[in-house]
Amino acid sequence: MEITAALVKEKGGHFELEKIRLDDPKPDEVLVRIVATGTCHTDMAVRDQQIADTPFPFVLGHEGSGVIEKVGRNVTHLQPGDHVVLTFGFCGECDNCRKGKPAYCENFMALNFAGCRLDGSHSHHSDRYEVFDNFFSQSSFATYSIAHKNNVIKVPDEAPLEILGPLGCGIQTGAGAVINSLAVSPGQSIVISGAGAVGLAGVLGAKACSAGTIVAVDINDDRLQLAKELGATHTVNSRDENVIESLNRISPKGFDFGFDTTGRNDVINNTIACLKSFGEMGIVGVAVKPLEIEMNAFVAKGIRLKGIVEGDSIPSEFIPAMVRMYLNGQFAFDKLIRKYKFEDINQAIEDSESGKTIKPVILVGEYGQ
Ligand SMILES: NC(=O)c1ccc[n+]([C@@H]2O[C@H](COP(=O)([O-])OP(=O)(O)OC[C@H]3O[C@@H](n4cnc5c(N)ncnc54)[C@H](O)[C@@H]3O)[C@@H](O)[C@H]2O)c1
Ligand SMILES: [Zn+2]
Ligand SMILES: [Zn+2]
Numbered sequence: 001m002e003i004t005a006a007l008v009k010e011k012g013g014h015f016e017l018e019k020i021r022l023d024d025p026k027p028d029e030v031l032v033r034i035v036a037t038g039t040c041h042t043d044m045a046v047r048d049q050q051i052a053d054t055p056f057p058f059v060l061g062h063e064g065s066g067v068i069e070k071v072g073r074n075v076t077h078l079q080p081g082d083h084v085v086l087t088f089g090f091c092g093e094c095d096n097c098r099k100g101k102p103a104y105c106e107n108f109m110a111l112n113f114a115g116c117r118l119d120g121s122h123s124h125h126s127d128r129y130e131v132f133d134n135f136f137s138q139s140s141f142a143t144y145s146i147a148h149k150n151n152v153i154k155v156p157d158e159a160p161l162e163i164l165g166p167l168g169c170g171i172q173t174g175a176g177a178v179i180n181s182l183a184v185s186p187g188q189s190i191v192i193s194g195a196g197a198v199g200l201a202g203v204l205g206a207k208a209c210s211a212g213t214i215v216a217v218d219i220n221d222d223r224l225q226l227a228k229e230l231g232a233t234h235t236v237n238s239r240d241e242n243v244i245e246s247l248n249r250i251s252p253k254g255f256d257f258g259f260d261t262t263g264r265n266d267v268i269n270n271t272i273a274c275l276k277s278f279g280e281m282g283i284v285g286v287a288v289k290p291l292e293i294e295m296n297a298f299v300a301k302g303i304r305l306k307g308i309v310e311g312d313s314i315p316s317e318f319i320p321a322m323v324r325m326y327l328n329g330q331f332a333f334d335k336l337i338r339k340y341k342f343e344d345i346n347q348a349i350e351d352s353e354s355g356k357t358i359k360p361v362i363l364v365g366e367y368g369q
Contacts, residue, residue: 001021001022001144002019002021002022003021003022003143003144004367005017005018005020005124005139005141005142005143006018006059006061006342006345007020007058008057008060011047011048012048015345017345020124021124021126022123023123023124025070025146027072027073027074027075028072028075029071029072029075029123029148030072030075030078030146030152031145031146032084032138032145032152033066034064034140034142034145034364035066035067035365036161036361037061037065038168038169038337039061039345039349039361040063040169040170041352042169042286043141046058050286051286054132056132058132059135059141059142060135061135061139061140061141062136062168063086063166063167063168064138064140065086065164065168066083067084068080068082068084078149083154083161084154085153085155085164085168085319086136086138086165087172088112088136088151088168089105089108089136089137089148090107091111092105101312102315104309108309111134112135137151141345141362142364143364143367151315153320155323156320156327158327162361162365163361164323166333167333170201171201171204171322172311172318172322173201173309174261175201175208175311175322177259177282177284177311178190178192178206178257178282179209179311181282181306181311181312182259182306183209185209186210188212188256189214189215190206190211191255192216192217192232192259192261193216193271194218194261194267195223195224197336197358197359199216199227199261200226200336202261203231204331206231208331213250214234216228216232217271219237219239220355221237224236224237236250243270244270244273244274247270247271248274254274254275255271255275255279256279257281258271258280259284260282262285264287265291269294272294272297273294273297276301278303279301280304281303282306293305336359337359338360339361339362340361342366
């Protein structure tokens, strides 16, 4: 079938809307009409070849939401008409998947970043060039996606489908890091650095855990204001304040947890300096520089450092759980979202990179209708 996809054709390049062809789903696959798709910094990191040697032209997009059009013959738990969120790809069969840790799937890079299926084939075609696809097993910057049955998550019909895509990556990562990975208990304290989409989702997660003290650290006052609205008990602008002094003032005995979304050495070290003995520090950022930790205090306090992918979530459980919390008025992730038309995808990316928009959502479904 013919679809419209946003193709990025060179390192750091713009997205160009183009008509290309999409195959029918294979037996384990699902064809989804995309209603909307979020943009995440990982799209930009891949466009800029920061994660791997990205091949071009590539159809990116990995926070899709939409409606199932067709299912392959091995797909029994989903059917046409289902409302779904697309999340990261995982094989479901390796040791880590079997341990209930699909975000650490041994085939994670191949299923999410390689630009083709595991067997090297493509579902997207053009007469002009080889099109790289299967990004996060979905390539959802397009009017239709082929996804794998593992990463298509059914959501309730009454939830607003056009804003649900970011639950598949950015929001799942932040909220899941606090709820699943760090497993913050009621009354415990946490410092969350970076009040972007992932950090603010972390604030929502901390609130859902009934954390006691929730401090958001950023350099942008508007984002810190929003962090307060979402449940942060304190905020620190690290451009105007000495972070360590401010954190020590807020909690003189230190914090139980730190969660960093900035990927910056100085920010991570400042947070670690303010943790209690046996405190735990979670990190998620895609960084270009190696992490250097000031070791002595780290060792002396028995601090634990934890790398986190996709909030350690089991998407088929965690995504519907976030939808339920949202519908109950306890998880206002919609406050992070600004909507854009498909033809304005480059503006959406620019606004995300400049910090103007926290979480752009591209309304693909309205395109051409
Ligand atoms: N591990 C995973 O599974 C996973 C999943 C999704 C995203 N990510 C990564 O998480 C990171 C965060 O994503 P995001 O969408 O929230 O990005 P974002 O750009 O929206 O947020 C980053 C925030 O950090 C703030 N910041 C920058 N410098 C700072 C400083 N010196 N001190 C304090 N705050 C500072 C920015 O103002 C911004 O608000 C990205 O690197 C992204 O690629 C990882
Ligand atoms: Zn696996
Ligand atoms: Zn992402």
